[in-house]
């Protein structure tokens with residue numbers, strides 16, 4: 001005769017212990033996954049965004065621009081204040097020629113068809129119809145970072 005009634009409390013105790021152990025391990029993991037899923041990306045990181053370190057702020061004079069090679073989309077980084085920088089596409093919006101920065105006049109000149117953009121990337125003259133693309137840029141411990 002099988003005496004299940006005497007074994008039941010022991011089995012039940014083991015099952016309760018295993019269930020509690022499983023929940024004790026599973027609950028924090030589930031909470032971590034949920035928190036990560038619901039958390040908004042920080043201002044510094046966005047999905048699919050790349051961060052380019054483009055040199056020190058102190059080596060770029062106020063009012064000057066630095067040309068940064070970046071694949072087929074080179075970028076100009078302009079220092080517009082003590083701690084402020086702008087990052088603009090160095091590609092003309094007319095027919096994709098590479099722009100030149102004119103420090104004296106503080107504007108971008110396109111050598112192909114005389115397109116001219118101001119330092120904010122707005123079209124001043126010539127055939128381009130669209131302004132230059134802006135990139136997010138910031139300064140971290142004297143390092144200029146452009147987000148592409």
Ligand code: FES
Nearest residue numbers: 092095110113115
């Ligand atoms: S390509 Fe720049 S003005 Fe035509």
